[in-house]
Amino acid sequence: MTISLNVNDKIVQLEVDPDTPLLYVLRNDLELNGPKFGCGVAQCGACTVLVDGRPQRSCVMPVAAVAGRSIVTLEGLGSREHPHPLQTAFIKEQAMQCGYCSNGMMMTAAALLAKNKRPTEDDIRTALRGNLCRCGAHGRIVRAVSEAARNGHDGDTS
Amino acid sequence: MTTRRRFLQGAGAIVLYFNAPPSVRAQQATETDLPGSLAANPGLGTWLRIDADGTVTLSPGKCELGQGIQTALAQIAAEELDVSFERVTVATVDTAVSPNEAYTNGSRSVEVSGAAVRAAAAEVRAILIDLAADELGVGSTKIGVRNGIFTVAGKPSTLDFGAVVKNLNLARNATGTVSPKPRDRYQIVGHSLQRIDIPRKAYAEAAYIQDIRLDGMLHARVVRTGDCEAKLLPPANFDAVSELPGVVKIVRNGSFLAVITEREEQAVNAAKAMARLCRWQGAELPLQEGRISAWLKKAPADVKVVAERGAIGAGNILRTVSQEYSRPFQAHASMSPSMAIAREAEGQLTVWSHTQGVFMLRGAIARLVGLDEDSVRLINAEAAGCYGHNGADDAAADAALIAMQMPGKPIRLQWSRADEFLGEPYGSAMTTRISAGLDDAGRIVDWQFDVWSGTHSIRPAGAKRAAHLFAARQIAVPLPLAPVGNIPQPRGGGDRNAVPLYAFANQRITKHLIRDMPLRVSAMRALGAYTNVFAIESFMDELARAQGEDPFDFRIRYLHDQRAIGVLGRLREQMAAAGFDSVQAPGGVGIAMAQYKNSGAYCAVAMRVKVDAASGDIKLEHALCAVDIGLVVNPDGAINQVEGGIIQSASWTVREQLRLTASGVRSTDWASYPILTFPEVPKVEVVLIDQPNEPSLGAGEASQGPTAAAIANAVANATGVRVRDLPLTPARVKSA
Ligand code: FES
Ligand code: FES
Numbered sequence: 001m002t003i004s005l006n007v008n009d010k011i012v013q014l015e016v017d018p019d020t021p022l023l024y025v026l027r028n029d030l031e032l033n034g035p036k037f038g039c040g041v042a043q044c045g046a047c048t049v050l051v052d053g054r055p056q057r058s059c060v061m062p063v064a065a066v067a068g069r070s071i072v073t074l075e076g077l078g079s080r081e082h083p084h085p086l087q088t089a090f091i092k093e094q095a096m097q098c099g100y101c102s103n104g105m106m107m108t109a110a111a112l113l114a115k116n117k118r119p120t121e122d123d124i125r126t127a128l129r130g131n132l133c134r135c136g137a138h139g140r141i142v143r144a145v146s147e148a149a150r151n152g153h154d155g156d157t158s
Numbered sequence: 159m160t161t162r163r164r165f166l167q168g169a170g171a172i173v174l175y176f177n178a179p180p181s182v183r184a185q186q187a188t189e190t191d192l193p194g195s196l197a198a199n200p201g202l203g204t205w206l207r208i209d210a211d212g213t214v215t216l217s218p219g220k221c222e223l224g225q226g227i228q229t230a231l232a233q234i235a236a237e238e239l240d241v242s243f244e245r246v247t248v249a250t251v252d253t254a255v256s257p258n259e260a261y262t263n264g265s266r267s268v269e270v271s272g273a274a275v276r277a278a279a280a281e282v283r284a285i286l287i288d289l290a291a292d293e294l295g296v297g298s299t300k301i302g303v304r305n306g307i308f309t310v311a312g313k314p315s316t317l318d319f320g321a322v323v324k325n326l327n328l329a330r331n332a333t334g335t336v337s338p339k340p341r342d343r344y345q346i347v348g349h350s351l352q353r354i355d356i357p358r359k360a361y362a363e364a365a366y367i368q369d370i371r372l373d374g375m376l377h378a379r380v381v382r383t384g385d386c387e388a389k390l391l392p393p394a395n396f397d398a399v400s401e402l403p404g405v406v407k408i409v410r411n412g413s414f415l416a417v418i419t420e421r422e423e424q425a426v427n428a429a430k431a432m433a434r435l436c437r438w439q440g441a442e443l444p445l446q447e448g449r450i451s452a453w454l455k456k457a458p459a460d461v462k463v464v465a466e467r468g469a470i471g472a473g474n475i476l477r478t479v480s481q482e483y484s485r486p487f488q489a490h491a492s493m494s495p496s497m498a499i500a501r502e503a504e505g506q507l508t509v510w511s512h513t514q515g516v517f518m519l520r521g522a523i524a525r526l527v528g529l530d531e532d533s534v535r536l537i538n539a540e541a542a543g544c545y546g547h548n549g550a551d552d553a554a555a556d557a558a559l560i561a562m563q564m565p566g567k568p569i570r571l572q573w574s575r576a577d578e579f580l581g582e583p584y585g586s587a588m589t590t591r592i593s594a595g596l597d598d599a600g601r602i603v604d605w606q607f608d609v610w611s612g613t614h615s616i617r618p619a620g621a622k623r624a625a626h627l628f629a630a631r632q633i634a635v636p637l638p639l640a641p642v643g644n645i646p647q648p649r650g651g652g653d654r655n656a657v658p659l660y661a662f663a664n665q666r667i668t669k670h671l672i673r674d675m676p677l678r679v680s681a682m683r684a685l686g687a688y689t690n691v692f693a694i695e696s697f698m699d700e701l702a703r704a705q706g707e708d709p710f711d712f713r714i715r716y717l718h719d720q721r722a723i724g725v726l727g728r729l730r731e732q733m734a735a736a737g738f739d740s741v742q743a744p745g746g747v748g749i750a751m752a753q754y755k756n757s758g759a760y761c762a763v764a765m766r767v768k769v770d771a772a773s774g775d776i777k778l779e780h781a782l783c784a785v786d787i788g789l790v791v792n793p794d795g796a797i798n799q800v801e802g803g804i805i806q807s808a809s810w811t812v813r814e815q816l817r818l819t820a821s822g823v824r825s826t827d828w829a830s831y832p833i834l835t836f837p838e839v840p841k842v843e844v845v846l847i848d849q850p851n852e853p854s855l856g857a858g859e860a861s862q863g864p865t866a867a868a869i870a871n872a873v874a875n876a877t878g879v880r881v882r883d884l885p886l887t888p889a890r891v892k893s894a
Binding site: 011014017020021024027028031032033034036037038039040041043044046073074075078079080083087090091094096097099101102103106124125126128130131132133134135136137138139140142145149 | 167187223224225314353355356357359360361362363364365366367371403421423426491492493494495508540541542543545574575709794795798799801802803804805806809827828829833835836837839841842
């Protein structure tokens with residue numbers, strides 16, 4: 001079945017089983033590196049992408065369910081040339097060890113900052129409670145999100 | 159597919175040799191002992207390459223595991239060569255080109271690899287200076303280097319590194335005769351430079367093994383239980399699975415079972431369908447949750463006194479105090495389930511793996527698939543942090559077995575989350591007993607420590623240890639069992655840090671190594687040190703409090719090592735500055751300290767907790783830590799490692815235990831193996847004690863033991879309840 005997706009503002013047509021988890025389409029068909037496979041059962045947050053601005057777990061999201069909706073991955077958030085304040089802050093604060101969880105942290109935080117421009121530390125911890133980090137980079141991640149918020153992030157993630 | 163090309167270049171970077179005749183003066187002095195890993199890998203060209211554009215490529219044998227080793231080594235190389243840090247790139251470890259530095263483990267990379275890089279780079283700099291001297295017609299003693307540009311009598315010349323590389327021949331062995339830079343002239347080492355791997359991760363560029371996509375790559379999943387000895391019972395007929403979309407091949411070899419498909423989701427679906435058709439015969443687990451310590455103490459064991467001083471019972475003992483402390487089986491639980499890519503082509507097998515030791519794994523995989531070691535190439539690529547021997551090597555072996563059945567096709571084998579929880583080798587359950595004999599003044603004159611543990615080392619280290627691979631026991635002709643490892647003192651495995659740092663007049667440390675464990679167990683971050691330090695530091699606290707003594711002073715009385723006393727002193731200052739209650743006041747503060755392996759980093763931790771009396775739930779509020787790792791290469795990188803170690807250990811300590819049933823492990827996901835989450839982790843503050851004249855020590859495994867004991871001590875201080883079995887669950891806190 002042909003499915004049309006809007007990923008990072010590009011429209012792509014794919015011939016794929018409609019039940020295919022979005023994560024595999026993003027990683028394997030579109031060769032995007034941002035969303036990560038961590039559990040495949042919606043428990044860790046590594047695969048998080050924004051769907052119409054809301055953080056969603058792409059590992060359990062059938063691709064047909066997001067046809068035509070706006071999907072943003074970490075690549076769409078920003079790049080070396082045009083970094084998103086969260087990316088800048090994660091680098092400045094060295095907010096990772098292995099960095100495998102960072103995609104989910106940044107995508108979830110991007111959605112938080114879009115609705116709460118000056119989150120408290122508690123707000124950030126609460127927003128990220130479903131995102132696991134095994135390396136223990138939590139403190140730095142919270143600092144990086146606060147830093148991104150301070151840097152006048154306008155919250156526009158569309 | 160630029161991602162792939164970039165990756166392959168990085169992965170396969172060949173160190174080039176330049177053929178022009180060397181115009182380098184022979185080194186005068188005689189050969190000396192080469193430092194660190196340079197001794198086994200003396201070829202300078204193995205470590206460093208300099209290109210005509212003046213860039214430096216460093217090719218170490220240690221793997222990046224998210225610990226920042228590439229950055230630290232690049233700093234050392236840049237420092238010695240006098241080039242800017244930005245000009246140094248670090249190649250991936252690859253058996254085809256890299257020096258053999260065995261495993262990246264035990265927090266020793268900066269020590270052994272750093273020492274080699276330092277010496278090699280210093281020597282290459284001297285060779286470059288000789289080349290510049292010839293080119294400029296000046297004596298080499300007049301020549302210096304600044305930012306990769308040669309200076310003559312302190313003034314920049316027109317020559318840079320790139321200009322002389324045409325005459326550079328690094329196909330020669332290091333001599334060890336060039337002194338490295340004096341430490342007081344360091345400009346790069348000792349600074350918190352940003353890690354080189356972080357931008358590519360933050361920008362979602364190709365950074366991980368998961369980001370390697372080879373042309374024509376097929377996907378594979380294994381179908382198994384967590385028991386590598388379980389036999390797949392007939393009749394297992396998978397004809398119906400072969401009909402499923404995308405299924406290319408079902409691979410079966412004894413009880414090793416896998417499926418190859420065109421797309422990844424097809425492999426997931428086919429593996430699920432196959433699992434429903436399988437019946438397995440395996441042994442029941444002989445131990446039960448909650449009864450593990452009793453089982454360990456009864457199990458057949460090799461018993462050995464690993465350290466002894468004085469004569470037990472010789473002191474003037476008024477009374478004896480004994481306690482037991484334990485930990486359950488725990489999981490590495492990396493965020494990325496293990497995977498690997500393998501391709502067989504014309505008798506050559508290439509495997510991409512997030513292993514900690516490409517050379518060791520090469521030998522094991524060659525043996526498993528029946529190839530010569532020379533016909534197998536292992537290329538390292540990063541995955542999520544592994545924290546020791548997780549499923550990485552097993553997944554690489556799985557991929558290799560599958561690829562051998564599908565010549566010419568790259569096979570990407572991905573473990574599911576459940577495969578990882580069930581298939582990884584765990585951190586061994588352990589139990590310890592301490593008996594202290596006290597004299598009439600309450601002083602410890604006698605100290606007996608017994609530790610019961612499975613092995614902490616079943617790494618598939620080369621052909622002889624290939625049977626430690628999960629699949630090696632499943633194939634039709636299983637490889638004969640290999641003996642499990644016993645890491646002797648002073649490093650120790652289960653007995654790591656079992657010898658106290660404290661000076662007791664009479665002491666005896668006994669290790670009970672249980673070779674035949676009912677679950678596969680191997681190296682997990684800090685090995686036995688986590689449990690042994692938890693035990694020793696809990697017990698010391700119990701003794702101090704029972705005598706109404708300050709836990710700092712009580713410890714210091716038995717310490718002779720000034721650096722150990724130093725971290726305690728620094729921690730006391732941190733506590734005062736952070737407004738912590740005195741550790742003696744009833745409140746919720748606990749402290750603990752250790753020197754990792756009794757030869758590595760010194761680390762003291764204070765934890766402040768609040769305990770909910772009704773539920774027994776422990777709220778970890780704030781951790782402080784003072785650490786001494788000698789010469790610090792990258793302070794922020796080291797602090798990052800220690801912070802992470804504290805949080806991970808806190809999670810082990812209050813949450814983590816592998817759940818068991820008679821039929822095996824039932825922890826298969828994050829719901830059945832929960833770890834600490836954002837609202838639950840403590841605030842963490844780490845200070846480094848500057849020791850520029852001491853050798854560098856690893857930071858990654860120093861904090862786990864002290865953190866565990868600091869938490870238990872804080873809980874005891876807050877509630878009067880002493881929990882001696884990990885994890886400190888609410889039920890234990892309430893019922894103890
Ligand atoms: S991979 Fe999707 S939540 Fe873990
Ligand atoms: S940085 Fe490794 S899992 Fe978060």
